[in-house]
Amino acid sequence: MMETILIVDDDAHIREILRYKLVEAGYKTIEAGNGSEAIEQFTNLAPDLLILDIMMPEMDGTEVCREIRQTSTTPIIFLSSKDEEIDRIVGLELGGDDYVTKPFSP
DSSP: OOOEEEEEOSOHHHHHHHHHHHHHTTOEEEEESSHHHHHHHHHHHOOSEEEEOSSOSSSOHHHHHHHHHTTOOOOEEEEESOOSHHHHHHHHHTTOSEEEESSOOO
8 A cells, every 4th residue: 555645835846846756756645735734634634644844824833743643643754944953852842753954855
């Protein structure tokens, strides 16, 4: 069975790059452009992994992580332009499994 990855970022270009590389690597992808869409997609489709931006409209990535962690242990990788050490610590303490900063090499 193909693993499904939910890509959550308000930047369509970032989602497109990630989708291309993940599909090329054999994964199925679904996408959300904001936190509210992310919660809806997560609830309806139960992905195997989330790649989650922090700074987004409507509901930011930290709020999404908090909500998901109430009911799920699905791995979450934060992908953010916030690159200070404290940002990484907060992301991991909130329940993120890893923290990658932008820009990145896919």
